[in-house]
Amino acid sequence: MASSATNPNPSNHTNSAPISPVFITTESLHSILSHHILIQHFHTSLPTVSSSLHTPIRQIHEISRSSSLLLMPSWSTSPSLPFTGVKLVTYFPQNSSINLPGIHASYVLFSSTTGQTLASTDGTVLTLYRTSCVSGLASNILAREDSQVLVMVGAGALAPHLIKAHLAARPSLRKETMRECDDEAIKRGRVFVDNEAALVEAEELVGAIERGVIDKKDVGFLVDLIKGDNIGRRNPEEITVFKSVGSAVVDILAAQLVYEGYVKSA
Template structure:
């Protein structure tokens, strides 16, 4: 989306409420925005490595900046995240968008909600490219704040999905999420259910999406059905992993960006154990979109997509929110 808004004149910064953000964004429109924008603006974006500062023995402040040199994306953005794990919820975020031509503040918005949308939509976009066109069963592992977004993103990417099976360590949470989704999108002909058997659920999934902080492998590669697509979202530290080595060995592995190669526990561990090498990773999301790397090559192969997030998709999501808001 090329920017049509002038940021050269002095204006009052806007505060975009969380309700407004929800009314502006849909998983379909954000997936489409990423699909069209990532190949054209990625090379013009500078996104330094995420900075983390300890503010106490248990709490930290994280900064994720990104800015563009492209006239079509005249923005500089920073996501500020606080991590206070002793509180519930333990993560809070704000996103501040500036003009990259004048430096003035343009908008502030809910960084937590923005992150939920952009994370899910990155997975949705990868699924659009890597999962089978005839996928019918989505298995959602985890029932936290990200799970409903991931479900909606996968449904947007694969409207042929007919059944969603939810598993969570606490089964009552899986049942509650199934009921919530049944009430909000069940009218579209999609069946929602929970399943207390993880192995049984995984074996049924055409798409298996994981959003947990597990440090024990949940998805066993031997349980993945032929032609499945495995979407790994949760791990961002070496101690975390949502699948075992067999899942990595059986699948063609793709990542959202290079940071996944040094941050994701599933991949770092697989590299260390010689399961695969870094050179065996088949490509990044932007390469898939642009056709530089081949995605799914057959109906039988298993694909694996691992994401850890980036400031690039933050600023693109913020762009869509801001420009849509200003046109209302």
Template sequence: MSSTANHPPSLPQVLNLDASAVRSTLSYPTLISHLRSSLPSVSLSLHSPLRHNHTIDEPTSSSLLLMPSWSTSPSLPYIGVKILTSFPQNSSSNLPGINASYVLFDSSNGQTLASMEGTELTLWRTSSQSALASTYLSRTDSEVLVMVGAGALAYHLVRAHLHVRPSLKRVFVWNRTVAKAEALVRRLGEEGVGEVVFEVAEGLEEVIGLGDIISCATGSDRPLVFGERMKRGAHLDLVGSFGASMRECDDKALRRGRVFVDCEAALEESGELLGAFERGVLERGDVEGRLVELVSGEKVGRRGDEEVTVFKSVGSAVLDILAAQLVYEDFLQR
């Protein structure tokens, strides 16, 4: 009898990837390209139920979110789960408001493959999906980007949009706390991106009308961007809100634009959309399509220079698992 007959097979080594390890595998060109090439081919084999959103502390709107996704495709043999906490009050203590972990499993046997720092993964995934949507929805000759918010995600959104729209020449950053906007502008300026000029916007109303692309990443519960102030041909990128009480733009901004979403969950979770549905400003059928439909060519993006477009994302577990795949498989090849 073989001496190994009663020995179980060895378990795979579990990769534990911290923020620096995740960061070392990613770039905007590679992740945007991966999402563009993979999303249409695997979307039908990916299963992603609505995320669990549990309120932890009602007065401060702290919450725990669980975002699972799994694939039945041989080209994506994974199960993934992101566990995320949102503590908006952390900003007053100079702590990150979003913290997350991502766990990747083998879909053929359920074994754990990797544990990743999920906050870093989320920053790259979110900014890259916005930039990917922008390639279909913003004007190719866009020159001015207005960044509303100056948290950790804002830096990535600016860099990702600059990558896909090299025509951008000027970036305004607005934040309720001016010092945070100043810090972000200083960081971007020190890194340098061609001839791009980075400026602090002390008043949001004054710069909204200048934006060819307006990107919002805040936890606001009231409109910050008003449709009547947006210029013709503007593209509005709404990233911050993921709950019914959150809202970054008014109804007119949605009515003026052709609205696209990252995933179906946006129709159930976005405060902007839910409010517009309830008030009769929009119907669900007015939302033109999802990101995967833009990428696959099923839906047409921008149709003219005068058109206003809107991309609303609430966070997609499908895109999370694709980003995690890129990180994990890169490490396997090292």
């Protein structure tokens, strides 16, 4: 674990007390975060900070024909979230031939008050936590209270985190299997997404909308569910579908939780 920051509270420092940036190791990140805690943090924070966060569309830069660099920034000047953050992601699919992951990421957190660097950490692991916990939060709102079976859609490094997040949200779950999502599932269910980007980035939704399986106006949003502006599950027989594509909003909220937890434990 890296040394603690000098005057680490970004909302309570002066020009004479500079902040010493910290590097939060992957091991420290795991010790600070839990799926249950992050789900609760999203549930509490998303309705109050979403409107005050500025989150441009992610930038994608081509490094070569097969590799790219992605930038996902977000910033807030709200006293309750005085942070600016950016996730930097490299995508090198050819790494499979040399037994390396194709995606690597770092997350850097700054003070929105002075712009000083506060911390950097493993963006890949942070992404696994935030993506799975957004899904777990949706499950907490949309799934039946007596749900016992979890069907995994997709695989890879995210799968274990998704299972843990859903177990944290729905302790009644007793069994998981795996299946790909199709038009029939989209058609039969009421569809909700984590943010508007899902309507242009999620292939199963884009295709379903283009084929007339669903109408874009019928898709609901997670923040509206949390606020109670939209009704989630209306009865035990109803099918609900949630699709998450991720955003810098949940990145910065996850990074906030990690940084503040690190400062308290240092």
